[in-house]
Amino acid sequence: MTLSKTLRWLVAALFIAMPVTAEEVVLGLSKNEVAITTSFNGSEILIFGAVKREKPIPDGEPLAVIITIAGPSETVTVRRKEKKLGIWVNTDSVDVDAAPSFYAVATSGLLRDALNDVEDLRYKISVPRAIRSVGAPMNVLDAASFTEAVIRIRGASDLYQLLEDSVTVDDQTLFQTSVRMPAALTEGSYATRIFLTRGGKVVSSYETAIDVRKVGLERWLYTLSRENAFLYGLMSLAIAIAAGWGASAVFRLFRA
Amino acid sequence: MQIYLPIAEVSVNAFLLLGLGGIVGILSGMFGVGGGFLMTPLLFFIGIPPAVAVATEANQIVASSFSGVLAHFKRKTVDLKMGTVLLIGGLVGAALGVVVFNYLKAQGQVDLLVKLCYVLFLGVIGGLMFFESLNAIRKTAKGKPATRKKHNWIHGLPFKMRFRVSGLYISVIPPLIVGLCVGILAAIMGVGGGFIMVPAMIYLLGMPTKVVVGTSLFQIIFVTAFTTMLHATTNFTVDIVLAVLLLVGGVIGAQIGTRIGVKMKAEQLRIWLAVMVLAVCFKLALDLLLQPTELYSIGVGGH
Numbered sequence: 229m230t231l232s233k234t235l236r237w238l239v240a241a242l243f244i245a246m247p248v249t250a251e252e253v254v255l256g257l258s259k260n261e262v263a264i265t266t267s268f269n270g271s272e273i274l275i276f277g278a279v280k281r282e283k284p285i286p287d288g289e290p291l292a293v294i295i296t297i298a299g300p301s302e303t304v305t306v307r308r309k310e311k312k313l314g315i316w317v318n319t320d321s322v323d324v325d326a327a328p329s330f331y332a333v334a335t336s337g338l339l340r341d342a343l344n345d346v347e348d349l350r351y352k353i354s355v356p357r358a359i360r361s362v363g364a365p366m367n368v369l370d371a372a373s374f375t376e377a378v379i380r381i382r383g384a385s386d387l388y389q390l391l392e393d394s395v396t397v398d399d400q401t402l403f404q405t406s407v408r409m410p411a412a413l414t415e416g417s418y419a420t421r422i423f424l425t426r427g428g429k430v431v432s433s434y435e436t437a438i439d440v441r442k443v444g445l446e447r448w449l450y451t452l453s454r455e456n457a458f459l460y461g462l463m464s465l466a467i468a469i470a471a472g473w474g475a476s477a478v479f480r481l482f483r484a
Numbered sequence: 485m486q487i488y489l490p491i492a493e494v495s496v497n498a499f500l501l502l503g504l505g506g507i508v509g510i511l512s513g514m515f516g517v518g519g520g521f522l523m524t525p526l527l528f529f530i531g532i533p534p535a536v537a538v539a540t541e542a543n544q545i546v547a548s549s550f551s552g553v554l555a556h557f558k559r560k561t562v563d564l565k566m567g568t569v570l571l572i573g574g575l576v577g578a579a580l581g582v583v584v585f586n587y588l589k590a591q592g593q594v595d596l597l598v599k600l601c602y603v604l605f606l607g608v609i610g611g612l613m614f615f616e617s618l619n620a621i622r623k624t625a626k627g628k629p630a631t632r633k634k635h636n637w638i639h640g641l642p643f644k645m646r647f648r649v650s651g652l653y654i655s656v657i658p659p660l661i662v663g664l665c666v667g668i669l670a671a672i673m674g675v676g677g678g679f680i681m682v683p684a685m686i687y688l689l690g691m692p693t694k695v696v697v698g699t700s701l702f703q704i705i706f707v708t709a710f711t712t713m714l715h716a717t718t719n720f721t722v723d724i725v726l727a728v729l730l731l732v733g734g735v736i737g738a739q740i741g742t743r744i745g746v747k748m749k750a751e752q753l754r755i756w757l758a759v760m761v762l763a764v765c766f767k768l769a770l771d772l773l774l775q776p777t778e779l780y781s782i783g784v785g786g787h
Contacts, residue, residue: 266725269486269495305783307592315772318592318781377780411488411495446490453491453720461716464543464724465709471728472547475735 251291252280253422253434262409262418264442270411273297273438275334276404279424289427291400292335292342296353296423297407297438299330300416301360306374320367322374326360329414331388334405336395344428351423351430355379355388386410413440491723492536500530501726502733509737512548514745515757517682520545520675521606522764523730534595536723538585538674539715543727545676545708548734549701556698563649563695567702569656570663570681574707577667582714585672589719592783596772601673603769609679610761617754624751650691650699658689663703671711676704679761 258274275295285291304327307318335342339354348354361375368374382388387410395405418438423430442450453460487498504526512519520541527537556562588594641655662684666677681700685691691699716722745753 264488266488267486268488305592307781307783309776309779309781311775315596316774316776317596321592374780377778378782381778381780381782411486412493414493442490446488449490449724453716453722457717457720458713460724461713461722464716464722464727465546465712467724468543468547468727468731469550472731472735473551475732476551476739479736479739 250281250283250286251424251432253424253432254278254280255422255434255436257420257436257438258406260436260438262413262438262440264413264415264440264446266445268411268446270413271409272406273409274404274406275420275422276402277422277434278403279401279432281401285400286426291397292337292425293395293397293403294336294339294342294353294423294425295334295395295405295407296358296419296421297330297332297409298328298358298419298421299414299440300418301326301328303327304378306377308374308377320365322361322365322368322371324359324361324375324378327378327382328358329387329416330409330418331355331358331382332391332407332409333389334391334394334407336393336397336403338392339390342425342428343423343430347425347428347430351421351433353421353423355383355390385412387412409440415440415442487725487729489532489536489723489726491721492532492540492726494531494533496530496532498729501729504530505730505733506737509548509734509739510741510744511737511760512734513738513741513743514748515741515753515760517679517757519548519734521602521673521679521761524674525602525764525768532726533721534598535589535715535719535721536726538598538672539712539719539721540723540726540730541674542670542708542711542715543722543724544730544734546705546712547727547731548738549676549705549708551735553698553701553705556701559698560649561695562698562702563647563691564702565645566647566650566652566659566689566691566695567699569645569659570666570699570703571706573660573663573665574667574670574703575710577664577669578671578707578711578714579667580664581668581671582711582718584668586718592781598673599768599772601669603765603772605669605680606761606765606768609683610758610765612683613754614758614762617751617758621751621755650689650695652689652691654689662688663707666703667707667711670704670707671714676708678704 255277262271279291304324305321306324307321309316310319312319333339333353333355343353348357352358356375356379359375359378361371379388391407395403397403418440420436420438422434424432485498486495488495504523508519508523508526511522524537524541527541528534553562585594588597641657643656644653645656646653662681666681669675669677669680678700681703682696685696685700686693712722
């Protein structure tokens with residue numbers, strides 16, 4: 229056996245041994261930066277891409293595409309109201325260790341068809357899996373209902389979205405979707421992941437990030453209010469007094 | 485036109501804010517009150533976070549009271565000495581109020597505290613004002629002028645001081661306490677406290693009506709400015725963009741309101757103000773008593 233023949237065998241063996249890399253994602257984003265300006269009212273992001281293959285499309289289970297966008301995670305305190313002495317007051321509270329400030333899952337079919345539980349647990353794809361809650365205080369017996377409340381409340385304001393059947397896939401190769409991000413976004417790096425699955429199993433994944441930033445006046449005011457709070461306070465007072473005075477002066481001018 | 489508020493981190497319609505400012509401005513111009521007690525709950529309703537609403541409203545009150553107090557200085561209807569005594573109490577109260585506010589915010593009880601304060605004070609003040617003006621209307625209908633009791637237990641307290649502009653010789657303790665209470669309320673409720681202070685000055689301290697408004701505005705400006713600074717430096721919750729939009733609407737509304745107010749009788753005005761105060765009180769009380777549709781709420785950050 230010559231050397232070149234041995235090499236050819238090796239390459240072929242590698243191909244068989246690494247089915248994960250058989251299909252790869254090539255991705256495009258309509259924008260990889262979201263600028264929060266004064267007139268910011270949410271943003272629509274177009275995510276599109278293709279599946280790169282060295283071999284023909286495999287037989288069997290069809291290809292499914294799952295796309296997730298996650299805002300920066302933070303600890304949130306969830307409180308529950310109870311009737312005490314005739315009025316509704318916050319009583320029990322549970323700290324949810326990490327809940328993304330924004331989370332969207334877009335899939336090409338139904339999520340439960342595209343992904344099995346084991347893979348979901350491993351990659352933390354579905355909305356409930358993306359939230360990490362470690363422990364609840366001893367006196368709270370139904371900690372799960374607090375996590376559900378986070379999903380329900382954030383879902384109601386479009387911060388958590390499950391967009392099933394919203395990714396279009398052509399010829400098992402080209403895919404695209406669009407995700408609408410609401411106006412109430414926090415700043416940070418939004419992790420964007422694309423999973424290719426077959427028969428509920430992840431065959432390939434790709435990760436990139438969308439940067440969400442305040443810009444211009446928004447950026448300047450926000451930074452000033454955090455880093456130089458005293459100056460910001462004085463400035464707020466001065467601007468407010470000037471604006472109030474100015475408005476009444478203009479009004480008097482109109483009457484005269 | 486949507487506008488993104490940099491500190492509140494929400495996007496709202498700029499015209500909605502101008503309109504809200506305008507309507508509250510008209511009411512405050514008509515009745516001679518600051519309108520903070522109406523604006524702060526309205527800001528809650530349109531989705532501004534309560535902490536931001538309270539802090540920003542304090543900033544707005546400074547500005548909207550500023551042109552008012554200048555007018556009163558020109559007419560010499562400000563009792564500077566009384567104002568200063570009220571102010572000392574007010575500054576201490578505001579500092580206490582912010583400490584209580586921040587403590588309860590960490591405990592998740594700040595909404596409850598703010599709402600309970602509103603229900604209690606609006607209920608008491610609204611009720612008193614309603615019956616008082618009803619009596620006044622009845623008396624004037626009979627042809628007798630309304631009279632007020634001039635002397636009460638307040639005049640027995642020590643540390644007396646002469647207030648020339650108000651024509652009073654009373655102890656400094658009651659004005660200090662009135663100032664203190666108003667300061668606490670300013671910090672917790674995001675109000676100027678005029679709706680509490682004005683009745684207290686008239687009925688408790690026995691000050692002449694013509695110096696009451698100017699003096700209370702004088703105290704309110706400094707206390708709310710102090711509150712604004714405290715919120716801005718400890719909570720970072722003053723939103724200048726929100727404040728300016730509310731203000732521009734508010735100042736214009738107040739000018740219109742003042743003109744409407746001149747055409748109405750004082751007793752009638754007061755009874756309408758009382759009805760309005762009671763209505764806000766009733767709405768807030770209902771929120772506390774009825775089961776909310778969402779029992780859970782989310783606060784950012786751990787304990």
